[in-house]
Amino acid sequence: MKLIKIILVIILVLFIFVQLYFIIAQRNIETYPYVVKKKYDRFEIRSYEATLFTSVQLSTKGYKNSSSKGFSILAGYIFGNNERNEKISMTTPVSMSLDDSTTMMFMVPKKLNKETLPKPNQSGIEFKEEPAKLIAAIRFGGWANDNKIEKYKQELITALNAEGIKYTNKFYFFGYNAPYEVFNRKNEVIVELQ
Numbered sequence: 001m002k003l004i005k006i007i008l009v010i011i012l013v014l015f016i017f018v019q020l021y022f023i024i025a026q027r028n029i030e031t032y033p034y035v036v037k038k039k040y041d042r043f044e045i046r047s048y049e050a051t052l053f054t055s056v057q058l059s060t061k062g063y064k065n066s067s068s069k070g071f072s073i074l075a076g077y078i079f080g081n082n083e084r085n086e087k088i089s090m091t092t093p094v095s096m097s098l099d100d101s102t103t104m105m106f107m108v109p110k111k112l113n114k115e116t117l118p119k120p121n122q123s124g125i126e127f128k129e130e131p132a133k134l135i136a137a138i139r140f141g142g143w144a145n146d147n148k149i150e151k152y153k154q155e156l157i158t159a160l161n162a163e164g165i166k167y168t169n170k171f172y173f174f175g176y177n178a179p180y181e182v183f184n185r186k187n188e189v190i191v192e193l194q
Contacts, residue, residue, distance in 0.1 A: 030091045031176075032107050034135075042159045043138040045193070048130075052113065053095070053105040054078070054120075055128045061100055063146045063173065070096065070104030077125050078106060082118035093174035093188070098153065105130075136160055136167060137174075137190040144187045149173050152189040166194040 034046040056073045060066045071094065078088040091107040105128065108117065114127050138156040140148060153171055160167050168191065176186040 030089060030107070030109050032091070032093060032095075032174075037134070040159065040163065043136050043156055045134065045136055045165075047134050048132060050132045051130050052108040053128045053130055054108060054117075055103050055105040055126050056122075056124050057126075058102045058104065061102060063096065063144055063149055066096065066102035066104065067144075067175075070102065073122060073124065074104060074106045077120050077122065081121050083121065084118040086118045088112070088117075093176045096173045096175075098149070098171040098173060098189075134193045135190045136165065136193055137188045139186065139188050141185050141187070143179075143185065144173065144175055148187075149189060152187075153191075156189055156191060160191070168192045168194055 032048065032051060034048045037045040037047055039045075054074055054077060056070055058066045058070050060069065074094075075090075078090060080087050089109045091109055093107075095105040095107075097103040108127070114129075117127060136156060136159075138152050138159070140152050142148070157167075170192040172190050174188040174190060176188075177184075
């Protein structure tokens, strides 16, 4: 019995150290820069500058069916599955379009551009310049899933309609954490404004 308690305490201590490591490491990851233009009770309006992304179009729809496949393809590219076997820094958030098909995107670190990026070994990966845009964002915690994403998308639509703010039909999911991070998880549903 005493041995089991010792093992459980060791596992708990290791778990806490790993989670603290990820919280600290998250601070050093480059993030898609934005400026908050206005805060409301449930959402905020932001402006984003033009930014380069690596992207992959998937034939599947929804978070559950697309997140692992899209992440694996793009993570493979940035972890060295490219013509120069070059590693590229991870950035946040991971972006997924919420359309009939899914496009997953990773922001390219600012120090790189289309000309300096290595060519992908996988044919489906493209480089996509996202123009500057004005968006509305709603945040939620925990692990994302299709039901939560849809719930917050509907909350955002309701809040925007209540404020009389015009929006497009370009909705995205933003995920900021690695899947093994347990604490302080951050997710968002965003929509481009008209």
